[in-house]
Amino acid sequence: MTIAPPAAISSLILTLSADASAEAAALRALAVYPGLEIGDYQRPWLPAVLESATPKDVCAQLQALPGVVFIEVTFVEVPNGAPLPSLP
């Protein structure tokens, strides 16, 4: 079965590397990351808002970016889309 959940808004705190070049690379990548809006960077923490139908997967991709050390969540919208059908 194909699962197509609706996009949801969530907010994240990304902890960036203490290494200056990795930190800069992460900030560059995150500034243009699709669906991600970043806030004011307060070393080592970057607030961000994500709009995605698959936030967990996006978080895993963000976590894999060079210079991203850790990701935490502070807010999530419960999408108003159709509920998931019952288990097979």
Added chain:
Amino acid sequence: MQRRDFIKSTALASATAVIAQRLAAAQGTTPTVGPTLPPAGEGITWDKAPCRFCGTGCHVQVGVRDGKVVAVQGDQLADVNKGLLCMKGYHVGGILYGEDRLTTPQLRRNGKLEDISWEEAIDVIARRIMRNPDGFGFYGSGQWTVPEGYAAQMLMKAGLGNNHIEPNARLCMASAVTGYLSVYGVDEPAGCYDDLDAADVVINWGNNPAEMHPVLFSRVIDRRSRGEKVTLIDLSTRRTRSTEYADHYLEFKPHTDLAIANGIAHLLIANGTWDREFVEKHCNFKHDPTAKSLHGEAIDFETYSAAVAPYTPEKVEEISGVSAADMRMLGDLFGNRNLRITSLWCMGMNQHSRGTAINRLVHGVHLLSGHFGRPGDAPTSLTGQPSACGTAREVGTLCHLLPGGRLVAKQPHRQECEELWNLPAGRINPKPGYHTVLMWEKFCTPTTAGGDIDTILVQVTNPGQSLPDLKRLFRDKQGLEDKFLIVSDVYPTATTELADLILPAALWVEKNGVFGNSERRTQQWFKMVEPPGQARPDVWMTLAIAHRLFELGHPGMRDRDGIYFMRTLDDDGTEVPTWDWAHFHDINADRALFNDYRRFTFLKHKNVAPYDVLVKSRGMRWPVIEQPDGTFKETPFRFMEFSDPYVKPGAGIQFYHSSTGDDRAQIWFNPYEPAAEEPDETYPFWLCTGRVIEHWHTGTMTMRVPQLRGSMPNAYVEMHPNDALKLGFTQGEIVVVESRRGSIELPVWLNGRGRPPTGSVFVPFFDQNLLINDLTINDTCPISKEPDYKKCAVRLRRRTVTSAA
């Protein structure tokens, strides 16, 4: 502002505020942005609730619009999570809205489930109990709210005089309970989460907090991000996400953690770095020659020292696989009193056929080394369910317990409870009931063959998936015509498949509730949205069953004055018929039940706060003591004079519930012994089962959340690439995993997030369609009666055409 812009600005503000708090904490300044509640707007109202999932007890702010949960925000006013959520908490609001919510009571007639009325459902249950009250079992969980568990406890032990009541918490933390009891004489941790803010060293004993308790784990990672030095040691049988952050990964062979703990104790003594002053002042020594005794026998230091002497670093390396050098590193850490060391554990030590023993030994290492009694120096068991502590342990819904740490087997304890409940003397049954494994074994055994449990009511848990050795302990019920299974749940589950009567339940913020988390924190919330259809709170079901039994004339439903004993009274002492659904919401039944229960908590210095005080808080850690000005003060650290008002002035540390009556804790010797079932030529692999970050336990809630189910749709077998190569398996190939008890087919996952060593495999248990507990063993710790889900022997083979068909 458009709605989505409003939500985005609210979301960004929440992250910014959490960062401001952190920066201020790091700089010792006042934050530029204080902790805030989410702004009302766009028709959204907000209220607090603890998260529905694990035992961490994070608080969330729940946003409701038009009668539906539309957003969840980490509660910045909550000490536990300081505004953060984890991946599951992220989606907690979505668990309410699966399409297949149960909405109507259903009775199985002629093999088919038929809709019936609540009135009929309650009558069916009461009449089943009336025909054989002693053959009735009540099976709940650490997801029962405190009032739900207390009502169930009253019905069974105070009303029916029947101790066959158990929470599924028997399956997850019973060994922690017996560990605390046998060491300190009283259950639950001395320390709290504040230890994570003060520890120099955090040791994970066979647990994976990065995935299972991520918000607590991030508390440590956050300190590192601020430049603090925190050494993380990952003692584990496989690499996990937690390993990625560890300074030291010490891989040990399954079941050998006892040798490691004894090895540390040996090094402390051999190096002369044990804390003689602390031990001589605060500790005794014990051993357990029978391996079955909760309180064992006293020994002296010389005997203890001789017992641990064989556990040299080289010997421990031979047994466990942890190198002698790493053992010496652990010995040096514990031998250094300038460090503060926090040990954390969860199911790896608890779901263990020597669970009580390993719990004792880890406490013992802390006591022997004096790493106890200061913030950051603590041995702490984390729980997996939101109210395993609050409901299972404190309310005492285990088969041998009464509320407030009282025991059914002790006459003075029964008498205390009978007086508080105004029961006739002798009402409470002195014989402990059946523990979980035994209760289900009796239920699945023909009555003519000694199976003397014929009816079980299940609330808020899914034993058809979570019990070990499922065929023997659950599915053998099929075909036993005189057995009757009643299941209250929110979704169809592996348990409802065999149910004779299904009751649709309200979930989380569809009802009032109180939970108690891993650090003794009691947390309250109010109902925020309506449950779907005819779904109702479990506490109402229990109140209604009790009253129907009263109407049918069960004598146990009357107190010593002949009055219905489970009546709900308002503040003026007027009875409110909460058993009648039409009047259930005339009063806050949770408040009445909780305040009634609260009287018991004074019996063993576990004083919880009054309900109305909890309403205004983000939870309070007991003992909560009323101050002269009428306010209430919590106790973060127990047994320590600087925090615990029950410690005698000048004592410094006092174990005031010591089992030896001398205010001392017990340091135990328990030897390493092989597991109940180990790999052999026929079944050459260790099987370990557990959880994944996306799903909570059996997945009944999280598998209804599209994002979580999409991320992790099915179970798998995690194995080492070399083993896969040897067996000719490829990534993703469906293979057969089988034990002496059963087999299932699972896709292979190589080099995934968990990486077992050669000779070991890991399978998660969240998947209802791939029941790994068909394979697990029902061997239990002889003291805690908790099964070992972490170790049994399996073999793997390629799927044949026949097995694929």
